[in-house]
Amino acid sequence: MRATLVKIGNSHGVRIPKPIIEQLGLGADLLLEVRDGALVIRPTTAPRVGWAEAAAQCHAAGEDDLGDWDGVVADQVEQWK
Template sequence: MEVTIRNIGNSKGVVLPKPLLIQAGLEGLATASIEVENGAIVLRKPAKAVRAGWSEAAAAVAAHGDDSLLMGEFGNAQDAELDW
């Protein structure tokens, strides 16, 4: 498949056909990761942010009451001497 490289201001751009985006799993995404590999321009789904979704997952666990401590509360004998 060939596409036209168009002038966009001082840059260049291409229009990616929808079937190609679907095949690559990029349909509906607003961003993509782009890099050059062995002389080819490669688009990929963006990597998920580190710990993405952890907050929501923790809230769901807490909502089900499954967030109790495994070992229960315990203190150290020397804690009374510490200034908090």
């Protein structure tokens, strides 16, 4: 699909057709990245999206035992004194 660069004040913009916006789930905030000579536009995601679900899955699988970490912090504090 071809597009035209449009002047907007001191900047420029590209009009993105509505079907593409909907397909990608684009909102007002976007991530722009230059990769291999191309402009990549991606939707932003909230920090830690999916962490709660992943933690619940770990708990259900019995993989959330942090017992091995009990002495780690105390050992590190002693080393830095």
